[in-house]
Every structure is written in C-alpha cells, then in structure tokens.
Amino acid sequence: MAKSWIAWFTAASAALGLGLAQKTSITFYYPVGVAGPLARFIEGYVAEFEKRNPDIEVKTVFGGNYEENQAKVVAAIKAGTPPDTAILLSQQLFTLLSMDAIEPFDPYLSKDPELKQAVGDFFPAFMMNSTLDGKVYSLPFQRSTPILYYNKEAFKEAGLDSEKPPATWEELVEYAKKLTKRDAQGRVVRYGVAIPTEDRSTWLLEALVIQAGGLLYDPQGRGCKVLVNTEATRQAMQFKRDLAALHKVSPEGVIAWGTTPGDFAAGKVAMIYHSTGSLGFIRNNARFPFGTAFLPKKVRYGVPTGGANFYLFKGSDPAKREATLRFIKYMVSPELQARWSMDSGYVAARRASWSLPAMKEYTRQWPQALVAREQLAYAKAELPVYNLQQVKDIVAEAEQAVVLGRKDVREATKEAQARVDQALAPFCKR
Known part of the structure; x- marks a missing residue:
C-alpha cells in the first residue's frame, strides 16, 4: 500500500511539474600545508558555493598535509x-599522468570563455607546473613562494636597520650572529635564523639550490632527470649545516616545518624561511612588528613556486564534470582568490585579484603580502618529476644526513643521485 501511494504521489507530482530536484553530488579532496585555521576557510567557501548553486552538493574530504592528502587521493584512485x-601539489603532474588518473582542461577551455579567461589571467610562474606539451592539466589555487620573515623588534635590539633585511647569504649569517641571544649561562634563548628541513619535502632546499645558481632538475628532462650530485646542491646542503654547526645561529638538528611559524611568533627565532601561506598565522599571532623579504641570494635571487592546484580526475559523468567545473571556476575566481589570499597569506594566483578594492586596501595595511607576488619574477618551476614522493624522500634523507652531520655532503649527494636515478628508471625507460 505504501509503495502504491509513493508511486501515485511521484506520478502526480511529475504531472503537475512538481518533480523533486535532483542534486549533482561531487567529491573534493583538499590539503592544508601550513599553520592556521585554513580548513575552516575552505569549508566556508564550499558552503557559500552550495548556497549559490543549490543544485550541486560538494562532498569535502580534508586530506591532512600535502603528502597525506596525496596518499588519500592515490588510495581512492x-x-x-x-x-x-x-x-x-602542482608538481604532482607527472605522477598523476603515470597513473592515467587525470584529464586536461583543454576540451572545456574551448567551450567556456570564463574558464579560458581564467587560464590567461593566472601569473605565468604559477602555470609552469600546470602545463605539459601545450596542454593545461591543473589550475592554481593555494599558491606560494617561500619568503623571509623577520622580527623588526629584534633587529632594533641588535642594532640592525629594521627596514633592511639581509639580501645575501653572507649578510644572513652576519645578521643572525647579531640576532642570536644567550642568557647568563650561555644558553640560547633566541636563535638568529631557522630554515626548516622537512622530512618529506625538498622545497626550501630547492630555493637554496636556485640561489646558488643551479636547479634540482633538468628542465629538458621531462620529469626524468633530477640533479642532486651537483655543486649547487652541495652548497645548499652545506649552508644549512653550517648555520648550526659552524656559525651557531640556528637550532641543531632537524628543524620542523610545522612548528617554525609558532617559534617565530613566540620570539624564539628572529628570522625564518617559510611559505607566504603562513602570513595569516604570523599576522594573527606575532606580538611584535615583523617584515617580509625576498629570500637572500648567493649568486642570484630565486625560489621555486609552491603550493597546490585543482585537477580533474577521469571517470566523472557529464553532469558531475559540469558541476565540478562550476565549482573550480568559483574557487579560482578573482574575488575568491583575493579572499583566500587575505584569509591565509597565500598569493592570489589571478592577476585580476590584485586590482580589486578590497585587495588594494589589504596590501596597503599589510604590504608584507606583496613580497611573494613580487618574488615571482625570480621563480622557477618546483621539482617536476615522476615518482615524486619517493624522489623527494631520497633527497630529503640526504639533506638531513648532511644537516645532522652524519654524512659528508659529497658522499650524501653521490649516494642520493644513484638512488634517485634508480627510483626514476621504471618511469623513464628510453
């Protein structure tokens, strides 16, 4: 009886044009790579999108940090x-292609002027890891460069000009010696500088390699050639070792990525290398005036771009794909990119975002936010390689061995090069 009544009601509703609207449901995985309540911001943006698009439901999955999120997506695939x-991560392109998991945006760009306009409006530096063979495989969202944060109060206390941060590696060491503070017993109560050595990341090492005049990969290598056993890489690793072991201006041992912004905000370290995406956290937690600056150079200024992009995964039906594209367009729109930058500190990836009145007012109040954008002029693509996480793990292990004094830098880079070449071999057969 109940089933008959439901059938009658459904038929009657259809006849009267009262059919129940069907929602298209899409699944969205995302990470948070820096300190602060960024997941709350992203969930808020999703809720707003759903309110504006009541025919679409976005099922969010918070994946943890970048590496954890990648592992969850791979498991789902x-x-x-x-x-x-x-x-x-924007640099995951080759790994995702090797899994035959993603499709390019190009078929949709030709049909969607709004989407095509977005691609043309992204900063070119943020598209370096997004394209291959003329095809667009991902769209920038939470994008960054590493920058120098420095404590202006500590600078004044040490007799340094708070408006002139160090511009070279040599100056960084000189400043850090003056900024390192010890108590009556000789114990360090404030280090001069901290450059994190994250377990599974090569990002800040890449920055140092670029500054030493090199790259951690061959741009012509098509994801198959990593350059570990080079003079620039050795200089980068040794520099990090020397800050603690030789100059005594940085904490001994491995410096954790996640706790470094908090240590800076607490006054435990006067200068740090970290993502511009940590600007929001530092802005809200530091109880002293602080500045931001380009990372100091050795032979040149330079940083890798960083952060993560939206990808399209194979298997969506037309309704899901259309809903997914509407969602991505919303998330990368100039207005939302501006909000995301103001909420988090990440660089608004759309050039149009920076002309919006709210963004102009924000950068007037917080000129620190302009540094990462301006540093894009010196940016290189972030390590683009097959078997990305294993390669990064190998290089990071070598870096840690040098930083901890367990291996000579030449031994460490030679061994790491052999291991990386072996890790790439199954993906790079000629």
Missing part, C-alpha cells in the same frame, strides 16, 4: 573511486 576534483 586505486580503489576505483577517484574524486571528481582535488587540490594536489
């Missing part, structure tokens, strides 16, 4: 249930 879209 292998299980045959890939997300409709996910924010993953």
Whole structure:
C-alpha cells in the first residue's frame, strides 16, 4: 500500500511539474600545508558555493598535509573511486599522468570563455607546473613562494636597520650572529635564523639550490632527470649545516616545518624561511612588528613556486564534470582568490585579484603580502618529476644526513643521485 501511494504521489507530482530536484553530488579532496585555521576557510567557501548553486552538493574530504592528502587521493584512485576534483601539489603532474588518473582542461577551455579567461589571467610562474606539451592539466589555487620573515623588534635590539633585511647569504649569517641571544649561562634563548628541513619535502632546499645558481632538475628532462650530485646542491646542503654547526645561529638538528611559524611568533627565532601561506598565522599571532623579504641570494635571487592546484580526475559523468567545473571556476575566481589570499597569506594566483578594492586596501595595511607576488619574477618551476614522493624522500634523507652531520655532503649527494636515478628508471625507460 505504501509503495502504491509513493508511486501515485511521484506520478502526480511529475504531472503537475512538481518533480523533486535532483542534486549533482561531487567529491573534493583538499590539503592544508601550513599553520592556521585554513580548513575552516575552505569549508566556508564550499558552503557559500552550495548556497549559490543549490543544485550541486560538494562532498569535502580534508586530506591532512600535502603528502597525506596525496596518499588519500592515490588510495581512492586505486580503489576505483577517484574524486571528481582535488587540490594536489602542482608538481604532482607527472605522477598523476603515470597513473592515467587525470584529464586536461583543454576540451572545456574551448567551450567556456570564463574558464579560458581564467587560464590567461593566472601569473605565468604559477602555470609552469600546470602545463605539459601545450596542454593545461591543473589550475592554481593555494599558491606560494617561500619568503623571509623577520622580527623588526629584534633587529632594533641588535642594532640592525629594521627596514633592511639581509639580501645575501653572507649578510644572513652576519645578521643572525647579531640576532642570536644567550642568557647568563650561555644558553640560547633566541636563535638568529631557522630554515626548516622537512622530512618529506625538498622545497626550501630547492630555493637554496636556485640561489646558488643551479636547479634540482633538468628542465629538458621531462620529469626524468633530477640533479642532486651537483655543486649547487652541495652548497645548499652545506649552508644549512653550517648555520648550526659552524656559525651557531640556528637550532641543531632537524628543524620542523610545522612548528617554525609558532617559534617565530613566540620570539624564539628572529628570522625564518617559510611559505607566504603562513602570513595569516604570523599576522594573527606575532606580538611584535615583523617584515617580509625576498629570500637572500648567493649568486642570484630565486625560489621555486609552491603550493597546490585543482585537477580533474577521469571517470566523472557529464553532469558531475559540469558541476565540478562550476565549482573550480568559483574557487579560482578573482574575488575568491583575493579572499583566500587575505584569509591565509597565500598569493592570489589571478592577476585580476590584485586590482580589486578590497585587495588594494589589504596590501596597503599589510604590504608584507606583496613580497611573494613580487618574488615571482625570480621563480622557477618546483621539482617536476615522476615518482615524486619517493624522489623527494631520497633527497630529503640526504639533506638531513648532511644537516645532522652524519654524512659528508659529497658522499650524501653521490649516494642520493644513484638512488634517485634508480627510483626514476621504471618511469623513464628510453
């Protein structure tokens, strides 16, 4: 009886034009790579999108940090249930292609002027890891460069000009010696500088390699050639070792990525290398005036771009794909990119965002936010390689061995090069 009544009601509703609207449901995985309540911001943006688009439901999956999120997406792909879209590191392109997991945006660009306009409006530096063979495989969202944060109060206390941060590696050491503070017993109560050595990341090492005049990869290598056993890489690793072991201006041992902004905000270290994406956290937690600056150079200024992009995963039906594209367009729009930059500190990836009145007012109040954008003029693509996480793990292990004094830098880079070449071999057969 109940089933008959439901059938009658459904038929009657359809006849009267009262059919129940069907929602299209899409799945979205995302990470948070820096300190602060960034997941709350992203969930808020999703809720706003759903309110504006009541025919679409976005099922969010917070994946943890970049590496954890990548692992969860890969697990979903292998299980045959890939997300409709996910924010993953821009440098994951080759790994995702090797899994045959993603599709390019190009078929949709030709049909969607709004999407095509967005691609043309992104800063070119942020598109370096997004394209291959003329195809667009991902769209920038939470993008960054590493920058120098420095404590202006500590600078004045040490007799340094608070408006002139160090511009070279030599100046960084000189400043850090003056900024390192000890108590009556000789114990360090404030270090001069901290450059994190994250377990599974090569990002800040890449920056130092670029500044030493090199690159951690061959740009012509098509994801198959990593350059570990080079003089520039050795100089970069040794510099990090020397800050603690020789100059005594940086904490001994491995410096954790996640705790470094908090240590800076607490006054435990006067200068740090960190993502511009940590600007929001530092802005809200530091109880002293602080500045931001380009990372100091050795032979040149330079940083890798960083952060993550939206990807499209194979397997979506037309309705899901259309809903996914509407969602991505919303998330990368100039207005939302500006909000995201103001909320987090990440660089608004759209050039149009910086002309909006709210963004102009924000950068007037917080000129520190302009540094990462201006540093894009010196940016290189972030390590683009197959088997990305294993390669990064190998290089990071070598870096840690040098920083901890367990291996000579020449031994460490030679061994790491052999291991990296072996890790790439299955993906790079000629």
